[in-house]
Amino acid sequence: MLVGMSGGVDSSVAVALLLEQGHEVVGATLRLGIAEIHGRPCCGEDGVAEARRVAGLLGVQHTVVDVAEAFEREVVTPFVEEYATGRTPNPCVVCNERVKFAALLARADALGCDFVATGHYARVVTTPAGSRLVARAADRGKDQSYFLYRLSDDALARTLFPLGGMRKPEVRARAGALGLPVAERAESQEVCFADDHVALVAARRPDAVRPGPIETRAGERVGSHAGIARYTVGQRKGLGIGGPGGPWRVIALDAARNVVVVGSPESLLARRFVLRDAVWRASDATARCSAVLRYRARPLPCEARSEGGAVMVTLDEPHEATAPGQSVVLYEDDAVLGGGVLERWEP
C-alpha cells in the first residue's frame, strides 16, 4: 500500500493505523516544486524531510515523487489563467484529481502496491450498484470530501482514507501516544503555493492587475478598481465605493472589458447554477440532492440534472451565489453524487 505522506500529523497517523492493521506500507511524499514558485525555500521541501523522518520513526520505506511539472501545468498555470479571466479557482480540487491521486496511483502501479491511502478526512462508500462514492468524514468540522469530489470510481476502488471514521482529537492523541509529530501543516483549504495570489497573478499576467472602472449592471461608473484579479464575486469589502445605491457587492468580473460589475446584495440571489467539467455518479440523469456552493458552506436542497458534460442545479430556495470557478459539490446524504465548476448562475 502506498501512503501519501506530508510529514504532518494526519498522514503520519494514517500510516501508523495502516501498519497496525497489518498492511505493508510504503510512504510517498510529493514534491510539488513550491519553492521554485515562491523563489524561496518553503514548506514543501520541509515536508519531504519531515515525512522521511516520520517514515524512519515508523520503520516504513519512503520515496519522493517529483510532480513539480504536473503541478505547474495542471494547477498553477490554470490558477493564474482563471484569475486573469475574472474567475475564482479552487486549486486543491484540481490538484487532488490531476496531481496528487494521479501520481500516487501511477506510482502504486509501478511499485506493485494494490492500494493508495492518504490522511484526508473523508470516507469511501459503495452504492448498492457496486460503484464507489466519496462521502463525508465522521468529523464534520474536518471533512474534506468537498475537495475530493472529482476522484473517479477507478481511483476510489483503490483508495483508503484511514482517518475517515475518526475525529481530530483522537488523531492527535494517537500521534502523541506514538511519539509522532503533532504540529499542523498548512490546511489543505489554503492555497499552498501562494500566500498572496495577487502577487503571483501580477508576476505572470500583469494585465489582470491593471486598474479599471467599477460599474453597475446598467453601465454607470461608480468607482475604480485595481485589477480584476483582486476581486471575487460576492465580495463586499474593499471596493472603496459608498453613497447612493449601496451597499454594493461584486456581482460579476468582466475580464474582456476589465470591468468590475457591482450591484445590490439581492442581485446575487440565484436559483439555477450551470456547472461545467462536471462529475455525475447518480444512476439517473436527475437527482434530488443538496448542493454545497463552496467549502464548508451549508448544504442547500436542490434538484440536479446531468446534461452531457454539464450539470444544471436548481435550488429549492434562492441563495446567494458563489463565484464562477468555484466547485459546487452535490451530496445525497453524506455521499458525493457529483459536482462541477460553476460556469454561471441565474436568478
Added chain:
Amino acid sequence: MIGMDGTTYLDYSATTPVDPRVVEAMLPYLTERFGNPNSLYRLGREAHAALEDARERVARSINAAAASEVVFMGCGTESDNAAIFGITTANGRDRGHVVVSAFEHHAVLEPAHALAKRGFEVTELKPRPDGTVYPEDLEAVMRDDTVLVSIMHGNNEIGTLQPISELARVAHARGAAFHSDAAQTLGKVDIDVQALGVDAMSFSGHKIYAPKGVGVLYLKRGTPFAPQMLGGGQEARRRSGTQNVAGAVAFARALEIMDEERPTEAPRLAALRDRLVERLLARVEHARLNAADAPERLPHIANFIIPGCEGEAMLLHLDAAGFAVSTGSACSSGSLKPSHVLLSIGLPPELAHGSLRVSLGRWSTEADVDAFIDALTPIVEKLRSMNPLYEKTIAALERGA
C-alpha cells in the same frame, strides 16, 4: 559485507563505511589533538603538522608537483563547485564558453547551469553510447573563447572511464583549463595528475572509506582561481574556514590504504563484478549491462537495465529483502526522472527507468553477489508478472534490438 542491521551492502559508489584503520588514524585529532591548525601555540602547531602531513601524503598519492596544490574542502560537491566557479570567474571574468559532459554529476552540471544564467555559454557534450567522451567530439565543440572544460574521470552510474589525458590536451590546445571530477576513481585506479595533464581535479573522502564531510581539490599551481569561500584565508586563501584536521588525516590515511591494496583489490573487485554480470545476465531474462562496449571501466560498478521492472520498485523490494543497491544515482533517486546519465548514452526513457546499479567494495564477497542474484531473480519475476505492459515492452525491445 553484511552490516549490523543484516543489510548486504552493494552500494559502495553511494558511500563507504569508514575503515577502522582510518578511524584509528583520525581519532586523536577529534580528542586530545583538537587544536586549531592556525593557532600558534603547541596544540595548534601539532594540528598544523598533521594537516600538512596529510596534504603531502595526498599530493604524493596523486603525484602533484607540490603539496600546496592540494586544497582540503568540505566535500566532493564543494570541490566541483569551487573548480567550476573558481576557474571560470577568476580575474573578474563574467563571460566565456564552458564545456561539460552531459553525464557529469549534478555537482558539476548545476554550477554549469548557474554559469549559463550568469551570461556564460555552456555546451553539454554528449558521450557516445559506449559511455565514453571522445576527444574528437570535444575538439568539435571547442571555441576560441572556451575558458574551461570539465569532464569526469569515471562515471558514477555506469563506471566508464574517460580518456582524460587526451581530452585535457584538446582543451589546452585551445587555451582552455581542464577540470575533472574524480570522486569515483580516486583510489580505484592509478591517478597521476601530471600524467593526466589536468589543471584541477575533485575528490571525495567518503567514497574511499574516509568519513563524509571531507573533499579535496587538486589545483595546479598557476591555474587562475577565484576562491568561493571567503573568510580567514586558510588553505593559502583558496578555501577559508578552519580546516577539518581529523577529516584531512582520515582522507590521507584512507588514500594510503587504497594505494597499498589496489594491486590485489582492483583485480579482486573486477573478478567479483564479472561474476555478478555473468550470473545476473544468465539468470534474469532480457537483462542488459549498460555501456557494455566501453573501452575502459572502473572495476567495481555494474549498471543493468532490467526491462519490465521499475528501478525504484526493485530497490524497495530488495531493501525489504535486506539488500542495498541503487537506481540512477543516490542524489537523483528523490525524483523519478530517468537517469540523465543513461539518457545521455542513448537509452530511451522507458528503459532508463528500469536501471539498477550495483557497486562493490572492500567487504564485498562472492557470497554477497550470489545472495543478491538469488534475491533479485524472484523480485524481477514478481514485478514483471504484475506489469500489464511487460509482454509489449519485451516485444518492442526485441524489435529494437
